[in-house]
Amino acid sequence: MTRIHPTALVDAHAKLAADVEVGAYSIIGPDVEIGAGSRIAAHVVLDGRTSIGADNQIAPFCSLGGPPQDKKYSGEPTGLQIGARNVIREYCYFNTGTVQDSGVTRIGDDNWIMGYVHIAHDCVIGNNTILANSVQLGGHVQVGDWVVLGGQCGVHQYVQIGAHAMAGAHSYVSQDVPPYVMCSGYPAAPHGLNSEGLRRRGFDAAAITLLRRAYKLLYRQGLSLEESRSAIDALARDALERGAAVHLLSDFLASAQRGIIR
Numbered sequence: 001m002t003r004i005h006p007t008a009l010v011d012a013h014a015k016l017a018a019d020v021e022v023g024a025y026s027i028i029g030p031d032v033e034i035g036a037g038s039r040i041a042a043h044v045v046l047d048g049r050t051s052i053g054a055d056n057q058i059a060p061f062c063s064l065g066g067p068p069q070d071k072k073y074s075g076e077p078t079g080l081q082i083g084a085r086n087v088i089r090e091y092c093y094f095n096t097g098t099v100q101d102s103g104v105t106r107i108g109d110d111n112w113i114m115g116y117v118h119i120a121h122d123c124v125i126g127n128n129t130i131l132a133n134s135v136q137l138g139g140h141v142q143v144g145d146w147v148v149l150g151g152q153c154g155v156h157q158y159v160q161i162g163a164h165a166m167a168g169a170h171s172y173v174s175q176d177v178p179p180y181v182m183c184s185g186y187p188a189a190p191h192g193l194n195s196e197g198l199r200r201r202g203f204d205a206a207a208i209t210l211l212r213r214a215y216k217l218l219y220r221q222g223l224s225l226e227e228s229r230s231a232i233d234a235l236a237r238d239a240l241e242r243g244a245a246v247h248l249l250s251d252f253l254a255s256a257q258r259g260i261i262r
Helices: 195-200 205-219 225-238 240-255
Strands: 049-052 063-066 079-082 093-095 104-107 181-184 189-193
Touching: 049 063, 063 079, 079 093, 093 104, 189 195, 189 205, 195 205, 205 225, 205 240, 225 240
Parallel strands: 049 079, 063 093, 079 104
Antiparallel strands: 181 189
């Protein structure tokens, strides 16, 4: 049975699974859907065309599904989609999308999103990410799987951050961050391969050694971006079964729109 605190305001048209919990003074709008096992704490506002999957935990004072902070927005029916098993801590603010992009802000599964994080319109967040306290993402940002962003990290609109990358606390990220790369600073600069993170996720020593070679081709050999891509492609072809990890890097470089951190 759904457990809704008597002070909560849940619109009659909202769709809540049978075992959803809603805390005191929370407000849930008419176009909100919440999946099984999710817990909404006190003083939460869920608005807009917002879909929340199963087993999410949303802490007090979050505001999710509000309109985008974009002057071009004119009330179009855009949305916010949140996957399963996410932990969303206090005072987070996530916007819906805009029609200038896909119209949907998307957050995947198993993410750990700490207090005061802002995810702006049209962002796409992958799975298993960690966004530390006060991370601020501009509109249209894409964050790959297993990314870690340190506290008070700011990311410029349209930036892409590749899978398994890591940005240090207080960093300002204004260009794309390739997969596997650690960066920090204002503006953010590369500081090596995220080797420890890769080990924790099951990458073996041979795969990490291969990715170190790719990192050196990208950052240590004085090559242009196009020359680096060609050398990394050749490395991936020679790597046989471990080439997929390097191909992920090469494909990212081919799609970078804002240039990469250098």
